[in-house]
Amino acid sequence: MLQRIGVSLEESLLKQFDEDITARGYTSRSEALRDLIREQLVARRWSDSADSSAEQVAVVSLVYEHDSMDLARRLTAIQHRDPHAVVSALHVHMDHHNCLEVLILRGAARKIISLAEQLVAVRGVKFGKVVPATTGKDLT
Ligand code: NI
Known part of the structure; x- marks a missing residue:
């Protein structure tokens, strides 16, 4: 189930984010944020599993x-x-x-x-x- 969240950002940071995601072909901030979060989670999972045989x-x-x-x-x-x-x-x-x-x-x-x-x-x-x-x- 989708949850809505509110995020506070500095105007200039949001502007750069919007320009960046538009240039990369995203049509919504939500999808870009989801991808960023997944990327972060995958990186964390990888470093956590460095010693496991998973x-x-x-x-x-x-x-x-x-x-x-x-x-x-x-x-x-x-x-x-x-x-x-x-x-x-x-x-x-x-x-x-x-x-x-x-x-x-x-x-x-x-x-x-x-x-x-x-x-x-x-x-x-x-x-x-x-x-x-x-x-x-x-x-x-
Ligand atoms: Ni070749």
């Missing part, structure tokens, strides 16, 4: 130059160390030199974050980002 899901994006065969081999070798953690991998050839790889990792938080960090840290990875995800079952 299953988590994360998305890893990597951009690198495929010209370096050694780099591509290293990224693959790291993924093969824990093959069950990588549940899906998408490879897009961005241009003549750059590749984008998007991986879905599943497993205990500590394990998959460690795997993701090893991938992002490989020398030659130009862009690397790890996004904790959630089934959202407790966040509706």
Whole structure:
């Protein structure tokens, strides 16, 4: 059931918030606030579950130059160390030199974050980002 709440904000802060959410395509403040709250809760849940074996899901994006065969081999070798953690991998050839790889990792938080960090840290990875995800079952 939806509950209504009142929020007090400084005018300039509200103005910036409105501009930001409009630019990002939100049509209502409520939906933008809900997403912000969920993001915060997911981040907290992830840090709380760092030592537990509860299953988590994360998305890893990597951009690198495929010209370096050694780099591509290293990224693959790291993924093969824990093959069950990588549940899906998408490879897009961005241009003549750059590749984008998007991986879905599943497993205990500590394990998959460690795997993701090893991938992002490989020398030659130009862009690397790890996004904790959630089934959202407790966040509706
Ligand atoms: Ni490629």
